[in-house]
Amino acid sequence: MNERDPAIAIPDAPAAKAQPSGGSAVWREIKGFFWLALAVLSFHSFIAKPFYIPSESMMPVLLKGDRLVVSKFPYGWSWVSVSFHLFPEMPGRVFGRLPERGDIVILSPPGRKEDWIKRVIGLPGDRIEVSGGQVILNGKPIPRIERPAALIPVDANTPCVGSGFEGALVVSGGRQYCRYPIYRETLPNGRSFDTIDMTDEAPGDYRSPISIPSGTVFVMGDNRDNSADSRFPISGGGLGGPVPFENIGGRAELVTFSFDGTGSWWNPISWFGALRSGRAGTSLHPDQQ
Numbered sequence: 701m702n703e704r705d706p707a708i709a710i711p712d713a714p715a716a717k718a719q720p721s722g723g724s725a726v727w728r729e730i731k732g733f734f735w736l737a738l739a740v741l742s743f744h745s746f747i748a749k750p751f752y753i754p755s756e757s758m759m760p761v762l763l764k765g766d767r768l769v770v771s772k773f774p775y776g777w778s779w780v781s782v783s784f785h786l787f788p789e790m791p792g793r794v795f796g797r798l799p800e801r802g803d804i805v806i807l808s809p810p811g812r813k814e815d816w817i818k819r820v821i822g823l824p825g826d827r828i829e830v831s832g833g834q835v836i837l838n839g840k841p842i843p844r845i846e847r848p849a850a851l852i853p854v855d856a857n858t859p860c861v862g863s864g865f866e867g868a869l870v871v872s873g874g875r876q877y878c879r880y881p882i883y884r885e886t887l888p889n890g891r892s893f894d895t896i897d898m899t900d901e902a903p904g905d906y907r908s909p910i911s912i913p914s915g916t917v918f919v920m921g922d923n924r925d926n927s928a929d930s931r932f933p934i935s936g937g938g939l940g941g942p943v944p945f946e947n948i949g950g951r952a953e954l955v956t957f958s959f960d961g962t963g964s965w966w967n968p969i970s971w972f973g974a975l976r977s978g979r980a981g982t983s984l985h986p987d988q989q
Contacts, residue, residue: 744783746772751806751815751952756858757921757928758804758817760850760880760894762952764857765959766979770806770950775799778946785813793946798823799917802891802986804952807919809939817952818929819893822918822942830907830931833900833924835885843886847894851877855976856961864898864925891986896923907931916942955982 753766762768772781776795779787785808799805799820806815822828827838835842853875854860860869860878868879886892899905902925912918919939921927932938963974 741783745781746777748772748953749783749950750956751817753817756926757923758819759858759896759923759926760852760882761804761922761982761984762817762955763852763958763976763979765961765976767956767958768984769953769956771953772950774951775805775945775948778948780808780947780949789947791944791946796945798945799948799951800891801887801889802893804984805919806949806952807943808947808949809934810944810947811934815949816939818919818921818927818939820917821887821920821930822912824912824914824916826912826918827909828907828912828918829909830905833897833902833905835920836909837888840888842888845884847882847884850880850882850894850896852880853960854878857959864902868898887986893922893986896925898925904929904931910941912942915945917945917948918942952984954984955979 748769748771751768751770753762753764753768756764775797776793778793778796779790789810801820801823803820804817805820806817808814809816821835822837829836834844851870851872852858854869854877858878860876865878870877870879880896881898882894883897884892884894897905904924904927910918918930918941920929920931928937928939930939930941930943932940934940958976958979959971959974960976961974963970
């Protein structure tokens, strides 16, 4: 029989798939980029972010050229937590918790939208002064023990030049080093760390007694003769005294890698030769005695 059985259905030819228009494809790309950027910004603002050390103010624990991881959540969040300082200054913190003495923190100086890095020395209610390079906290000098000098390799980021460095340059094994006098300080909570003090007659070696107001912290750099911090007025390049708690942006955790300053940003090949050895993984939490 040649006739077709009417009960047998003949499938239709498959329909051609609709092709997305150029406009919708571009819109999908824009949305994907938006969500990716939002995720990165959120992580950068509320969890952790990288940080670059631009000066020698935190030597010997931090060298100019170090790259760090900074956690954003240990002290809660404030206007300064959001990356790129998108918000204006405003009081208060969400889930705020004061730092501990000895913490290394990033902060924004009052009235300036930039990041500095210093160590917390005094908390609200403390009375602090500096005499002959020694910090006096609540009427008691912070224990300060001289240790063997640190020999830090001379490079483009640590040149060992300027006032106070006379006689500090030494040569060992055919390489130049800068000799830094080291003093170990121990805070009342038992946390200890090394500082550099080239002379006891630098401007920052004397600071009149000051009571730290509520909602502020007193911070200093570990390189005591080369740090603009709470000891100095704003007109002198410092922080103008204790820093508002809401201006703290996070806590420094560890060094990821470090550059000696010889590389060029436009030449990635040069980055490998500029890497400092032995810096990756250095913890930035003070020792507990």
